[in-house]
Amino acid sequence: MIWEELNSALIFTDLDATNNADVLEKVGAALIKEDYAKDTYVEALLKREAEFPTGLDVDGVGVAIPHTDVSHVKVPGVAIAVLKNPVDFIQMGSDDDKVSVSIVFMLAVVNPQAHLEKLQRILAIIQDSEVLKNIKSVKSSDEIIGLIKNKENTL
Amino acid sequence: MKKKVIVACGGAVATSTIAANKVVELCKNNSIDIEICQIRISEIASNLPADLIITTSKVKKDYGVPLITGMPFISGVNVEKTEQAILDVLKD
Numbered sequence: 001m002i003w004e005e006l007n008s009a010l011i012f013t014d015l016d017a018t019n020n021a022d023v024l025e026k027v028g029a030a031l032i033k034e035d036y037a038k039d040t041y042v043e044a045l046l047k048r049e050a051e052f053p054t055g056l057d058v059d060g061v062g063v064a065i066p067h068t069d070v071s072h073v074k075v076p077g078v079a080i081a082v083l084k085n086p087v088d089f090i091q092m093g094s095d096d097d098k099v100s101v102s103i104v105f106m107l108a109v110v111n112p113q114a115h116l117e118k119l120q121r122i123l124a125i126i127q128d129s130e131v132l133k134n135i136k137s138v139k140s141s142d143e144i145i146g147l148i149k150n151k152e153n154t155l
Numbered sequence: 156m157k158k159k160v161i162v163a164c165g166g167a168v169a170t171s172t173i174a175a176n177k178v179v180e181l182c183k184n185n186s187i188d189i190e191i192c193q194i195r196i197s198e199i200a201s202n203l204p205a206d207l208i209i210t211t212s213k214v215k216k217d218y219g220v221p222l223i224t225g226m227p228f229i230s231g232v233n234v235e236k237t238e239q240a241i242l243d244v245l246k247d
Contacts, residue, residue: 052165052196052212056230069166092170093213093226112172119173127231 002078002121003149009034010079011141017081020089020101021046024066027081027106036077036108044068045106055089055099059129061136062101064089065122070110078122079106080144082136103132125151157188158206158245162225163214167195170211174225178209181238187245207244 010030017023028042048068055064081104091097105126109115125131131151135144160178164171175193182189192202196212208218209225221244227233 048165058230059232065169067166067169070168092229093211093224095213107169109168112168116172116176119169120176123173123229123231 001149001152002118002125003145003152006078006080006141006145006148007034008141008145010036010077011144012079012081013139013141013144014084015081016084017087020049020064020087023064023081023083023087023101023104024049024106027066027079027104031077031079031106031108034077036073036075036079038072038074041068041072041108044072049089053090053092053094055091055101056126057091057099058127058132061103061129061132062086062089062099063126063132064099064101064104065092065107065126066104067107067109070112073108073110075108076110076115076118077108079108080104080135081106082144102136121152121155124155157190159190159192159204160245161192161194161199161202161205161208161220162210163194163196163199163208164211164225165196167193167198170225170229174209174211174228177225177228177238178241181241182245185242185246187242189245207241209241 024045031037045068086100086102088098089101162171162175208222211225227237
């Protein structure tokens with residue numbers, strides 16, 4: 001289960017960021033500080049997001065799932081950030097279609113094949129706009145973990 | 156005959172893993188024998204020929220092979236339409 005492995009040091013309920021690069025830097029720094037990712041992680045994230053953007057519009061809720069090559073990751077993990085003010089990301093699969101993102105699920109992936117089920121669970125959470133709206137509305141990381149736990153129990 | 160399906164994304168990390176699994180399930184349920192090749196976008200050319208390419212990033216190049224976006228597997232929107240399009244290419 002994802003919720004069991006969430007680390008509250010990697011959950012931001014009211015992140016103040018000026019643009020998408022600022023989000024990647026701040027959330028990525030937490031993954032480095034908590035020893036999930038290597039020092040090269042943030043730079044690699046920024047580069048990859050520019051080339052292969054990860055913004056998604058899920059029934060009107062903007063989400064981004066930034067991630068990068070496994071070589072920049074030490075141990076797998078997920079960081080979650082609810083943004084104080086939405087910032088624009090480019091939509092996945094597009095050149096320049098913007099999506100106003102208010103929740104970021106940053107993935108630290110080590111072995112995608114081995115973690116297929118976890119990736120699928122994260123996608124199932126992201127594809128549920130009701131869960132996303134609830135995540136946006138709560139005030140603490142414990143509440144976010146609780147919402148994810150509830151969703152996972154329905155999968 | 157076994158069909159070869161290339162599933163590609165930016166880094167062959169997250170999105171193509173999800174999309175590849177969906178395609179495997181879809182083909183299994185429809186008794187279509189496929190071989191999946193999960194790679195980066197930049198590796199497509201060197202892995203041809205193939206019967207179908209599915210990507211979760213934008214690809215402008217024409218590889219002379221049917222290309223379908225696997226984005227619906229990530230966003231959850233329009234999944235059935237995409238599955239039908241994949242079956243239309245692989246079924247014959």
